[in-house]
Amino acid sequence: MIRLAIQKSGRLSEDSLNLIRECGISFVNSSLKLKTEATNFPLEILFLRDDDIPGYVADGVADIGIVGENVLVEEGKQELQVQKLGFSQCRLSIAVPKNTVYDDISGLEGKNIATSYPNLLQAYLSGEGVQAHIHTISGSVEIAPSIGLADAICDIVSSGSTLISNGLREVQTVFRSEAVLIAHPKLTEVKRQILNQLLFRIDAVRKAQKAKYILLNAPNAAIPRIKSLLPGMKAPSILPLTEEGWSSVHSVVNEDDFWEIIQKLREAGAQGILVVPIEKMIL
Ligand SMILES: Nc1ncnc2c1ncn2[C@@H]1O[C@H](COP(=O)(O)OP(=O)(O)OP(=O)(O)O)[C@@H](O)[C@H]1O
Ligand SMILES: O=P(O)(O)OC[C@H]1O[C@H](OP(=O)(O)OP(=O)(O)O)[C@H](O)[C@@H]1O
Ligand SMILES: [Mg+2]
Known part of the structure; x- marks a missing residue:
């Protein structure tokens, strides 16, 4: 059994739980229980304050954890980082009254x-x-200039709406952050194997999040051009349609390139384009 620490309630909680579920791991979650066990994977989940997670993982109280890079680096524990997770992206910025x-x-x-x-x-x-003089406070940092506590603030920014609501202007980016998976450096062999299984699943989920399955119809004359636009995982599948001279093409595209490719496919003669989400992707 491996023990995972995640944030009990806050900006990391929902995406952390979703990631575990998307890895096919089931568990019962009640807001009152601070510990739960997965029913189909050797995993125990602890629900903690995010600031405590790096310390618990460093001490080995928890084996692995999910935390913001900002908290990890602030606590000087970046050596615990195993992998970036792609969610809770934000920046630590300095802001001044507008x-x-x-x-x-x-x-x-x-x-x-x-x-x-x-x-x-x-x-x-x-x-x-x-x-400069750094004044450490534990929360509601954006209020500081308006109550005469400080000339400027340095806090987490994502959309920027908290800054605007408090009459502040972002002037300097100090650090860019996202959620990361961390692990105790000296896991037992058995725990290391469970972690590797979990990392394999996380990788499959994350690759799938960035990819779309695409199906389209095209006249056979357009196939060479369409093939060059859709490299796929190895190569696109091309199946004959029951209508003479037409084929169906199936492939995988990266979400980032998606709109540009769709435009080019239409110009090349593709019709009836369907785009389908992928649940897991193993290369
Ligand atoms: N607005 C945001 N958008 C995206 N990510 C964010 C945002 N605010 C914070 N984060 C990330 O999520 C982490 C947790 O943020 P949150 O505001 O929930 O922390 P907290 O109030 O310290 O929670 P806790 O009660 O667990 O101590 C931050 O350390 C940061 O990495
Ligand atoms: O740029 P924005 O999208 O407005 O996000 C930034 C805000 O989000 C976080 O606070 P959160 O809302 O998580 O509340 P908290 O201060 O109670 O942690 C952070 O501390 C900022 O205040
Ligand atoms: Mg906290």
């Missing part, structure tokens, strides 16, 4: 900056050769 004159980072010299990430902020300011 009407403050700000030309460049030297404008922060000697200023008071409120943050929950003093180590990341200090490392960034030192790298830029700026000295």
Whole structure:
């Protein structure tokens, strides 16, 4: 049995649980229970505050965990990182009241900056050769300038709407973050094998998230051009249609290239294009 620590309730929780479920792992989850066991995989899940997760994994209380890179690096435990997970993407940024004159980072010299990430902020300011006073607070950081606690803040930004709602303007990006899987460095052989099985499933789920299965019909004369647009996993499948001179083409496309490829396929003569999500993908 391997023990996984995830955030109990917050920005990482839903996507962490979804990832485990998409890996085909079933468990009963009630908001009151802080521990649960999977029914079809040797996994126990602990529901914790995110700040505690790197420490628990470092100590071996939990074997693996899911946490934001920002928290991991802030706590100086980046050596635990195994793999990026592609969700909870955000940035740690410095922001100032929107009407403050700000030309460049030297404008922060000697200023008071409120943050929950003093180590990341200090490392960034030192790298830029700026000295400022860092005021560490544990939450509601965006309120600090408006109550006279600080001249600027350094906090997590995603859409930017929290900054705007609090009359702040983002001026400097300190760190870019996403959710990461972390692991205790000295797992037993059995636990290492379970982790490898889990990583295999995560990889299949993540590859599938980025890919689409595509089916289309095309006149046979258009097939060479369409083949060149759709490399597929190995090569596209091409099946004859019951209508003379036509074929059906099946392939896999990367989500990022999707719209550009669709346009070119239509220009090449493709019709009846169907795009279907893929659940798992193993190369
Ligand atoms: N707006 C956001 N968009 C995307 N990811 C975010 C956002 N805010 C935070 N995150 C990421 O999710 C992590 C958890 O954020 P959250 O705000 O839930 O933390 P918290 O309030 O410290 O939670 P806890 O109660 O567990 O201590 C952050 O460390 C960051 O990596
Ligand atoms: O740029 P935005 O999309 O507005 O997101 C940024 C906000 O999201 C996070 O807080 P969250 O809403 O998770 O609440 P918390 O402060 O209670 O953790 C973060 O601390 C910011 O305040
Ligand atoms: Mg926290």
